[in-house]
Amino acid sequence: MKSGIRSYAALSAGQPLQPFEYELGALPLDYVEIRVSHCGICHSDLSMIDNEWQQSVFPLVPGHEAVGTVVAVGPQAKNLKVGDTVGVGWYAGSCMACPQCLSGNHNLCPNSDQTIVGRHGGFAERLRCHWAWAFPLPAGVTPATAGPLFCGGATVFTPMVEFSVRPTDRVGVVGIGGLGHLAVQFLNKWGCEVWAFTSSDAKREEARSFGAHHVANTRDAAQMKSLVGVFDYLLITVNVPLDWAAIINMVAPRGRLHFVGAVLEPVPVAAFSLIGMQKSISGSPVGKPANIAAMLDFCARHKIAPLVEPFPLSKVNDALDHLRHGKPRYRIVLENDFK
Secondary structure, three states, X not given: OOOOEEEEEEOOOOOOOEEEEEOOOOOOOOEEEEEEEEEEXXXXXXXXXXXXXXXOOOOEOOOOOEEEEEEEEOOOOXXXXXXXXXXXXXXXXXXXXXXXHHOXXXXXXXXXXXXXXXXXXOOEOEEEEEHHHOEEOOOOOOHHHHHHHHOHHHHHHHHHHHOOOOOOOEEEEEOOOOOHXXXXXXHHHHOXXXXXXXXXXXXXXXXXXXXXXXXXXXXXXXXXXXXOXXXXXXXXXXXXXXXXXXXXXXXXXXXXXXXXXXXXXXXOOOHHHHHOOOOEEEEOOOOOHHHHHHHHHHHHHHOOOOOEEEEEHHHHHHHHHHHHOOOOOOEEEEEOOOO
16 A cells, blocks of 8 residues: 555454555535544444444544644635635535435435545544535634534434424423433523433532433433423433334424434334324434534634544554443544654
8 A cells, every 4th residue: 555644444344454555536616625633522423333234345544523733725615714724524525416405405415525434534543524514613713623513413403493392392302312401402502491301310510510401311210201292392312212102102293203313113103192192203314514514603602612532543442342332522633643
């Protein structure tokens, strides 16, 4: 392998990451190149390393919560210049010509360029993306902690906007982890009455510190039953099976149960559990560019930030093991320590 961009890559499914070098080639005309300073680790990185979704291409350089400095700008790129501090999330590009892109829903583009699907991501010195998917950090958003906003943050902020969550709504966040701890902060500042649902009593006070007005344990059947018909909006951030009948019962008339956690098992739903009280079930991916930009401004205005644990990039396997064992409070960010 010729000397090139230094990174850490999984050479096959489920394997520890190893030092890996690759060439980038010519910069596409409408792309920018970013020198990565920090990159968050998302559970989706583990899913891609393990090829859980059967779409991984190896060698795989993970990392789709990257923050860094623009070092090169293609001649057709817009709104960015060398020296800008930007972040990049799950999407690195979209076709800009399909009905979804033309309507502003670039995140639904059927030909999107996903940052770690068939291309190398942010556990590296450099990362490239289309200019529309590189987001300048507003003043007040710190590069060392901002990475998780570009996946986890955008994922939980988007449905608040897309489904018109109101400040008068009573909302529940199921799972107080990397996504959930951000959702609680957003919804509190949005003006909602916020309930945090966790299976860990150890997170009770932390959930309150993020802005939860109430905390419930998902393993407490009596407490779950006492909340039947309460929630206008119930956000599922976990990727594990739950008592779905009990969860659906907690949704209020005309309320919404929304999935952003990638639960792999089918979710059983009885039609009558929705029909009688006109309930809805939905899901959404990472947000479109307009929503991500709005989220960043919202974070700057309300001083919202992920709670992170830093690791040097050279200790990436230690960081991944930490995540596999469910230990982070609440998100891991790798610091580029290539010399």
